[in-house]
Amino acid sequence: MRNSFMGKKERMKFELFKSIVFSKNGLSFNELMKKYDLAKSTLSRYINDLAQEVGEIFGGKVHLIQNNQTGMYQIESTKPYSIGYLIDYTHLFYVKKSGVFFILDALLKNHYSSIEAMALDLHMSSSSVYKQVRELKQMLVPFGGKISFEQLASPLTGNELGIRLFAFYSYWSVFKSIEFDNKNYPESWWKINEIEEYFDHTATLSESQRAKLRFIQLITLKRVLWQKNYIEISKDFLADIAYFDTKESALLTSLKQRLPKEVYCKERALLLYATRGLIYNLDSLETKKEIVQNYQQSSLSIAAYTTTLMAEVQKEFDLEYTEEGYINFYFYLVILLIYIKHINIDISGYYKNGLSFHSIIDYDEANVEVFKKITKIIEQQEFYSKINKKSLKGVMSILSLTIYSGMYLNKKVGNMSICVIFNNNLILADGIKKIITDVYNRDRIIFTNDPMFADLVISDSYEAVNPETEHFYFDEQLNPEQWGKMIDKINQIFYKTIFLGL
Helix, strand or coil, X not given: CCCXXXXXXHHHHHXXXXXXXXXXXXXXXXXXXXXXXXXXXXXXXXXXXHHHHXXXXXXXXXXXXXXXXXXXXXXXXXXXXXXXXXXXXXXXXHHHCCHHHHHHHHHXXXXXXXXXXXXXXXXXXXXXXXXXXXXXXXXXXXXXXXXXXXXXXXXXXXXHHHHHHHHHHHHHHHHCCCCCCCCCCCHHHHCCHHHHHHCCCHHHCCHHHHHHHXXXXXXXXXXXXXXXXXXXXXXHHHHHHHHHCCCCCCCCHHHHHHCXXXXXXXXXXXXXXXXXXXXXXXXXXXXXXXXXHHHHCCCCHHHHHHHHHHHHHHHHHCCCCCHHHXXXXXXXXXXXXXXXXXXXXXXXXXXXXXXXXXXXXXXXXXXXXXXXXXXXXXXXXXXXXXXXXXXHHHHHHHHHHHHHHHHHHCCCCCCEEEEEECCCCHHHHHHHHHXXXXXXXXXXXXXXXXXXXXXXXXXXXXXXXXXXXXXXXXXXXXXXXHHHHHHHHHHHHHHHHHHCCC
C-alpha cells in the first residue's frame, strides 16, 4: 500500500508479522530472508524488534516465538484473537509511530499559525515537522489538497471533495473498525442513527460498516460546521447522483437546520452517493433495482455510458445477464462511472495490495487475453478520453476489475464430472458421493461411471485416465486427513473450471 503512513522499517516489520501470522506452520529464518531479500543481520534485528513490539502491542498475551523443535517463527497467543484483529492492531501500532500520520492527525484536529507553532505544541523539532509536512504535501497532491498555515478555518485547503476523500481513506486505512479517538468531537457527531436508519440493512450492519459511516459523518460535519468548507458540485454532477436519494427520511438534521437549502441539498446528495461507493451492501436488491430503473429511464449521459458499456461487454464475452446479476453490475458500474466523470482521483494507493490483478486471480494467459479485451472495450467508450491522464492507471485498474467482476456475476456456472471407484469397500463409493453432494450444489456435480470422461477420478487403485483428468488416490478410508484432502482437490478443480474459466 503506497500510502500506509509507515516508515520503511515499520512497514517491513509489519510485512514480516503478516507473513508469519498467515503461515500455517510458521516460517523459517531463511524463508523470511529469501522472501524479503534481507541481509542476515538486518532480518535478525527486525525479528528481535518485532518480538518485543508484539508483546507490547497485545499486553503480553501474544508472542512471536521460534519453535524449539522446528526452528520456525510462529505467533503464539493466550487468547483466541482472530487474524484480522492481530493484523489491524499491529498495523495501528506501527502507524502511530509514524511522524506523517501524527502530523496529519494534528492538522485535522487543530489549527496552527506556523510550523514552528505546531512543532512547539507537538514537542517536536521544527526540522522534523518540516520533513513530515513535506511528505504529507506529496500525499495530498492527487487529491487537489494543500496545507496552509494562514489564518483560515482549515489547515487543509483546495479541492473540498478531494480533501474529504483523503481524510476518509487516511483514517480508514489506519483505524478501520478497531479504535478511534473521538474526544475532539461533540458526542452527537459520533451517533449515526439517522444514516443507519436511512438504509435497508440497518439491523445487520457490521462494525466495519458502522465505522465507515462514522468517519464519513465526522468528516462531513467538521468540514461544514466547524471549518465552513462546503461542497461545490456542478448541476450536471448533482443530476447524475440524484437517484441515490430514494427516501424522504431525515438525514444530518444538524446540517439541515444551519445551512441554506441549496447547500444542504448538495451535501445530502453527495453523502448518499458517496456512502454507496465507499460502503458495501447498504441497500437491498429491491432498492438497487429502483435506482437502476430510474437511471435506465432517464436521459442522463451517464446512464447511456453504463448501458452501452454493459451491452458491449455482453456482446464481446457472450454473456447472458441474469436479473440480479444485471442489477448489481449496473449499480456498481454507474457509481464508478460517475466517479470517473466528476471526481477522477486515483485512490489506488490506499488499497493494501494495490490493484494488481495478480493478487486477486490467477493471472494466466487466458486472463491476459480477457483483460486485453476489457481494456479495448473501455478505450472505445466515449468517456475514456475524459479521464485525467494522471489518474488513468488507477482508474483503469478499478474499472477493468469492476467489469471482470460484473462478468463473473453473470457467468453461467459450469459443472464438473466425478468418477468414484472403490474396490475394497463397495458401499464406501456411494458414501463418498453422498458426502460430495452434501457439501456442494448438486447442479454443479455430475457423477459418471466412465473415468475417461471425468474431470476427477477418486479411486483406491490405479486407473487409466486422460492426461487432463485429475486422479485422487484414496486408499486410507479411516484417515480423516484423506477426506479433507479429497475436498481440497475438488475445490481446486472448481476454482480452475468455474472461477478461472471465465
